[in-house]
Amino acid sequence: MAEIRIRNSNERISGEHNVKSFLEKQEVLYEHWEASKLPAELHEKFKLTDEEKAQILSTFDEEIKDLAARRGYKTWDLIALSDATPNLDDLLKKFEQVHTHVEDEVRAITAGKGIFIIKGTDDVGYFDVELEAGDVISVPEHKAHFFTLMENRQIVAVRLFIETEGWIAHPYEDATFQKA
Template structure:
């Protein structure tokens, strides 16, 4: 289950009901997928081939189709990030800048861990620490960014309404302080 840390108070929110209640108040969609159905050779594999990425998509085909029917997604892919990713630093630099999107940003964490940092009018910025099985959707036009945890490994399914894929719009915020 995801856990939340409110950055300006360092308050932590844990437990399924508490996390879900907090995220719902911020219009952040949060769901769970059963990652135990992932084949052993795909689980905790952070250097997936194109064929293995397709196998991940095939494994979660019903979940992807369900989300797409409910939320209008038209395309999806799998992203893998780890020390083996040739351009990891460049990708992280792009992801770790505060930005918005004209559509929601949804990720289903298949392996590894990551953190969405989301801006709230009420709380300032809060971290949503994600683990395998967590599915999160940051609302459109909400300032946020994504980063990895210390082990720097993640595999996630990304879904998009726009067929251009991931398009970010920088959001300047002098009030933001890195943790």
């Protein structure tokens, strides 16, 4: 279940209702899918074959298509990151820059953990959304954010897009942002 840490106060928010309520006030969509429906052999597997990626997408086909229909997403894929990923540190440097998009950034976590760092309203500032299997988040277009891995450095996530080109980031300079 997702948990939130507000960076300027170190306040933590937990519990599905509390997390969802906080994120709604920040214009961030949060949902929860049933991660246990994934076959057991894929719960902790982070280096995936094309067949295993297709199996994960097939397992969550109904949820993906429902979310896509409600939010206008046209394409989706699966990303798997771990220490087995070639050039993982270089890839993370690309992710770990505050940026925006001209469409939502959506992640449905199917295994592992990750963190979205999001710029909230002026009274909140930046906050971390710690995600695990089953958590689904959509950061709205033009909202400053970035994504990174947690200590275990392992994640598998479905990504949904409106633009068929996929993930296009626009750097966001913010003097108030401080890395944790």
